[in-house]
Amino acid sequence: xxxxxxxxxEAPRRYEKSIFxxxxxxxxxxxxxxxxxxxRLLAEAGYDGVVFVPEARLGTVLTEVDYVQxxxxxxxxxxxADSILTWMxxxxxxxxxxxSSVVWGVWCNSGKIVFGAPKxxxxxxxxxxxxxxxxxxxxxTLENTVANALELMGEGAWRQDxxxxxxxxxxxxxxxxxxxxxxxxxGNVLEHARVVWTHRIGLKRRLTFFWGLHAEVYIxxxxxxxxxxxxxxxxxxxxxxxxxRAERLGDSxxxxxxxxxxxxxxxxxxxxxxxxGSSFKPVEDPYSLAAEECLQETGLELDPQCFTLHSERQLxxxxxxxxxxxxAAELTNEQVDFLRTQQEIxxxxxxxxxxxxxxxxxTTLDEIREEELVDSSxxxxxxxxxxxxxxxxxxx
Numbered sequence: 426x427x428x429x430x431x432x433x434x435e436a437p438r439r440y441e442k443s444i445f446x447x448x449x450x451x452x453x454x455x456x457x458x459x460x461x462x463x464x465r466l467l468a469e470a471g472y473d474g475v476v477f478v479p480e481a482r483l484g485t486v487l488t489e490v491d492y493v494q495x496x497x498x499x500x501x502x503x504x505x506a507d508s509i510l511t512w513m514x515x516x517x518x519x520x521x522x523x524x525s526s527v528v529w530g531v532w533c534n535s536g537k538i539v540f541g542a543p544k545x546x547x548x549x550x551x552x553x554x555x556x557x558x559x560x561x562x563x564x565x566t567l568e569n570t571v572a573n574a575l576e577l578m579g580e581g582a583w584r585q586d587x588x589x590x591x592x593x594x595x596x597x598x599x600x601x602x603x604x605x606x607x608x609x610x611x612g613n614v615l616e617h618a619r620v621v622w623t624h625r626i627g628l629k630r631r632l633t634f635f636w637g638l639h640a641e642v643y644i645x646x647x648x649x650x651x652x653x654x655x656x657x658x659x660x661x662x663x664x665x666x667x668x669x670r671a672e673r674l675g676d677s678x679x680x681x682x683x684x685x686x687x688x689x690x691x692x693x694x695x696x697x698x699x700x701x702g703s704s705f706k707p708v709e710d711p712y713s714l715a716a717e718e719c720l721q722e723t724g725l726e727l728d729p730q731c732f733t734l735h736s737e738r739q740l741x742x743x744x745x746x747x748x749x750x751x752x753a754a755e756l757t758n759e760q761v762d763f764l765r766t767q768q769e770i771x772x773x774x775x776x777x778x779x780x781x782x783x784x785x786x787x788t789t790l791d792e793i794r795e796e797e798l799v800d801s802s803x804x805x806x807x808x809x810x811x812x813x814x815x816x817x818x819x820x821x
Contacts, residue, residue, distance in 0.1 A: 427473060427476060428474070428476070429476045429478050431478045431481060431482040432479050432481050432499075433490065436589070438585055438586055439583065440474060441473075441581035441584075442474035442475070442508075442578060442581030442582075442593065443505055444474065444508045444510050445477040445479075445502055445503050445505075445508075445510065446460045446464075446478055446510050447479075447503075447509050447510065447529065447532075448511060448525050449514070449520040450479065450525075451519065453519060456519055459512055460480060466567065466571045470571065470572070474581060477503075479499050503528070505589055505590060506537065507578050507594075508537050508539070508574045508575075509537055509539070509574075510541075510571065511529055511538060511541060512542070512570055513525065513541065513542040513546055514543050514546055515546045515547040515548055515549055517547045526548075533555050533556065533561060535620070536623050537577065539561060539562040539563070539564070539574045539577055540552065540556040540561050541564040541566070541567060541570030542565065559630075560629045562574075562576070562577055562629075578593060581593065582597070584596065587614070587615040588618075590618040591618050591620075591638070595633055595636050600636075600659060601636065604746035611646075612646065614645065615640060615641075615642055616650060617641040618638045618640050620638060621637045621655055622635070622637040623636045634659060634660070635657065635658070636657075637655050638655065639655050640655070655744075657744055657746070658747055660747065661748045661749070662701050662702060662748075662749050662750070663701055663714045664699050664700070664806060665700045665701055665754070666679070666735075666806055666810040667679070667680035667719070667756055668807075668810060668811065669761055671789075674811060675789060675794075678756075678761060679787070679788055679807060680764055680786075680787055681788060681793070682698060682774075682785060682786065683695045683784045684784065685782070698799060698800075699806065699807070701718050701722075710729070711734070712732055712752070713729045715732050716729040721774060722774050722775060723764060723785050724763075724767055724774050725760060725763065727754055733754070734750060734752055735751045735806075735810055736749075736750075737750050749802070764785050764787055771784065790807060790811065
């Protein structure tokens, strides 16, 4: 059953899904609020979650309420919401909606908002422009706006306390669940979370590739809270070390790729690294992902069974939660000749639709170290593969 939480009321400590009703509030008691109709439509649609209603409960008079209390209640519950249903029946005289327009501007790129306004509503053209530009679901009736909010939110998931502050579109990602499972396994508690940034891709920008959370975590072993860090996450990456071992370790051939990367800060503007990447879809077979990335970035087609998994490690534990799965394959002379030809001709690889261009480069381990071609994490992967090791393969 739908549960409405009105202005200054406390949200339940545990729930499955939540919607915030954003839009202008009538200041004239003779004008009915559109939010009552929204609640009716949600109930008719079978919605059984929480609805945050930024108005006083009918029949309740709020006295001696500080304005800051109202603003902070709204801000907190906007963060708690899995979906923000924006309805703008703006009228210059009775429903100007000036504050609601500001709030819409704050949240319009959040990834969890929908927009609706009747045709001819006062001063909504600018709001519609940004809804369309940001691919926010848009409608001209309240009924369709409600439907868009429910469709955008999708299936719910039970969350409690600090977990409620992680919206469903992040909660459902494989990379969030991987990070959160590790946090729980360590016996720690997520006290609070605020989304500070997301990078969404795909059709209607519905796929959350990167996310950043300002997380407050209670460290059980230390009996204290850590409150000053942001967790960044993306899907795990498969990195591929293609090599040909030499009698002397430093003479071993390594396949690198070079490509332009915007964050690179060196005189060339290019980064040298081993082939690799990730998928925005849940990865069921990491060996196939390794083979796919190898083909995309080097042009070399290898059977997934050619790869050996050497390690799985978090790369930037002070900042990012993602892990690198290091695969390796030893090359034949024919494969080395093929790649050398790619290098000499200057054949371009990569995924054009992602504006990715990669170039193959064969070099020795000694040259890589002497010329400082790769960063320390890549160098560690190379040494992990080339030095004596015991293969570890959790996927076998």
